[in-house]
Amino acid sequence: MSETSDKRGRAIARVKPFLEELEAKPFWANLREHKLTAQRCNACGKFFTFPPQGSCPHCLSTDYEWKQLSGKGTVYSFVNYHRAWHPSYEGKTPYNVSLVDLDEGPRLISNVIECPTEQVKIGMPVQVVFEDNEDYTLPKFRPA
Amino acid sequence: MSNISGRYAVVGVAETKVGKRPDASTHSLHLECIKACLDDAGIKASDVDGFITNQPLNDAHRSYAVRMANMARMHPNYATDLALGGATPIAMVQNAVMAIEAGMANTVMCVHARKRGTPDPSPGNPIRHGDEHWEEPWGHFSAVANHAFAAQRHMYEFGTTSEDLAHVAVATRKHACMNNNATMRKPMTIADHQASRFICEPLRLFDCALESDGGGAVIVTSAERARDFPKKPVAILGMGQHHPHFSLMDAPSLTTLGGKKSSELAYKMAGLNPKDMNFAEIYDCFTITTMITLEDYGFCKKGEGKDFVKNGRIEVGGELPVNTHGGLLSQAHIEGMLHVTEAVRQLRGNEVEPERQVKNAKAGIVSGHGGSLCMHASLILGAL
Numbered sequence: 001m002s003e004t005s006d007k008r009g010r011a012i013a014r015v016k017p018f019l020e021e022l023e024a025k026p027f028w029a030n031l032r033e034h035k036l037t038a039q040r041c042n043a044c045g046k047f048f049t050f051p052p053q054g055s056c057p058h059c060l061s062t063d064y065e066w067k068q069l070s071g072k073g074t075v076y077s078f079v080n081y082h083r084a085w086h087p088s089y090e091g092k093t094p095y096n097v098s099l100v101d102l103d104e105g106p107r108l109i110s111n112v113i114e115c116p117t118e119q120v121k122i123g124m125p126v127q128v129v130f131e132d133n134e135d136y137t138l139p140k141f142r143p144a
Numbered sequence: 145m146s147n148i149s150g151r152y153a154v155v156g157v158a159e160t161k162v163g164k165r166p167d168a169s170t171h172s173l174h175l176e177c178i179k180a181c182l183d184d185a186g187i188k189a190s191d192v193d194g195f196i197t198n199q200p201l202n203d204a205h206r207s208y209a210v211r212m213a214n215m216a217r218m219h220p221n222y223a224t225d226l227a228l229g230g231a232t233p234i235a236m237v238q239n240a241v242m243a244i245e246a247g248m249a250n251t252v253m254c255v256h257a258r259k260r261g262t263p264d265p266s267p268g269n270p271i272r273h274g275d276e277h278w279e280e281p282w283g284h285f286s287a288v289a290n291h292a293f294a295a296q297r298h299m300y301e302f303g304t305t306s307e308d309l310a311h312v313a314v315a316t317r318k319h320a321c322m323n324n325n326a327t328m329r330k331p332m333t334i335a336d337h338q339a340s341r342f343i344c345e346p347l348r349l350f351d352c353a354l355e356s357d358g359g360g361a362v363i364v365t366s367a368e369r370a371r372d373f374p375k376k377p378v379a380i381l382g383m384g385q386h387h388p389h390f391s392l393m394d395a396p397s398l399t400t401l402g403g404k405k406s407s408e409l410a411y412k413m414a415g416l417n418p419k420d421m422n423f424a425e426i427y428d429c430f431t432i433t434t435m436i437t438l439e440d441y442g443f444c445k446k447g448e449g450k451d452f453v454k455n456g457r458i459e460v461g462g463e464l465p466v467n468t469h470g471g472l473l474s475q476a477h478i479e480g481m482l483h484v485t486e487a488v489r490q491l492r493g494n495e496v497e498p499e500r501q502v503k504n505a506k507a508g509i510v511s512g513h514g515g516s517l518c519m520h521a522s523l524i525l526g527a528l
Contacts, residue, residue: 011269011270011271011272011276013276013280013285014276014277014280015280015281015283016281017277017281018277021277049391049393049394050278050391050393051275051278051391051393057394076297077293077294077296077297077300077398078293078296079289079292079293079296079344079345079346079347080342080344080345081283081289081344081345082341082342082343082344082345083343083344085285085286086280086283086285089283094342094345095283097282097283097284097289099293099392099393106393107392107393107394108393109278109279109282109284109392109393110282111282111283122296122297122300136281138281138282140282
């Protein structure tokens with residue numbers, strides 16, 4: 001057991017995002033202003049996927065800009081956690097985690113909130129909402 | 145490029161006692177595998193000139209292969225660690241073949257031991273999957289959830305149910321009950337599976353693999369040299385890998401995975417097809433993984449896994465015995481190394497408990513699957 005692992009050798013989860021990741025800094029900064037953004041390639045015009053990276057996954061161009069997204073998407077798949085892997089989720093189960101396909105193309109792992117877990121369905125339209133924490137903002141989704 | 149099918153063989157295998165091994169560290173489990181595998185092959189440590197390992201899950205550091213080789217006083221001419229999650233053991237065998245084919249080694253040992261059942265204090269840090277920081281802030285922590293996403297899609301696309309998945313768990317448990325070195329040896333019913341609690345819905349406790357201590361090893365050499373070893377050599381007939389994505393956010397599909405392409409490559413190398421397989425040892429970290437892989441490997445059409453796994457078809461004595469050792473679900477989770485050793489022992493024909501021996505086994509396929517459903521390796525073994 002060390003500072004980063006539990007007694008079985010599993011990495012201890014960090015629920016705070018890693019805000020220092022070089023390519024992802026604009027993503028986190030834009031979220032503070034309640035803007036959901038993704039990288040779009042200036043060479044081929046396509047959106048990058050997440051996580052952010054230094055060149056276009058489609059054509060490898062390094063010429064890209066951060067574009068504001070509509071915040072609209074659909075649920076591609078979802079699960080309900082019945083077990084709390086992290087102490088901060090004790091008493092909060094079952095909770096939803098979803099793969100959300102954004103209308104512009106990229107997919108995010110996030111939560112569908114403001115909706116009972118049993119009502120979340122594949123294909124359900126959702127809209128981004130911003131959860132402000134002390135020093136970071138998370139994009140989450142509610143039924144559209 | 146010449147086809148290497150049948151030119152290399154497995155001449156030694158070993159598996160430790162599995163389950164809870166508070167007596168042994170990860171290192172000790174590796175050493176136990178090394179000794180048992182040398183004994184099985186009838187050779188000495190100094191006869192091994194290639195050595196391949198996986199990094200310990202709880203203590204990532206520079207070459208683990210060199211460290212372990214040194215502990216056993218092997219001084220290999222080729223050593224490396226591989227990191228393909230549950231596809232690693234098969235990739236090790238493939239890498240061993242490549243090292244020998246390249247002329248860098250003659251006799252390569254591949255070892256993988258894992259310590260997840262009991263504590264293994266370590267001064268180091270665990271290996272990360274890689275994208276946790278894009279998952280954990282939203283409460284997404286576990287492999288079971290990654291596979292629950294896939295199960296949810298399989299249910300949506302093909303009408304698969306939790307009860308369909310139960311058939312995989314029950315058949316696998318039946319085989320574990322026949323294996324003296326299996327952790328779970330109490331028979332399971334469909335009702336038991338359905339009564340087990342949700343861990344990450346739609347997957348239940350009995351859809352999930354065990355957390356185990358234990359290890360396994362194999363020794364690979366050329367077909368010519370293989371004939372000089374004491375045990376019946378088992379030929380490496382086909383090999384494949386395919387890795388279609390890394391993050392779940394990039395996955396082109398959650399219901400057709402790397403196994404499709406990987407198995408096609410392996411079948412092509414072997415000149416065989418699914419109908420030629422007498423058994424399959426399918427990486428079963430979760431029941432849904434078995435079902436998707438059986439489809440991807442061409443044993444049934446996509447979406448028909450739910451029917452294929454029923455009526456005893458995947459049990460010993462059925463059309464395609466699957467996970468004849470009890471798999472990760474019920475024997476032990478050694479990241480698939482024991483799927484490889486089991487396939488070899490089935491093909492030797494006189495080593496496993498008679499009630500789970502596949503009659504007249506001539507060829508079998510083994511799958512390995514790792515990461516966020518993103519890494520896949522396939523191995524076809526058969527008579528030399």
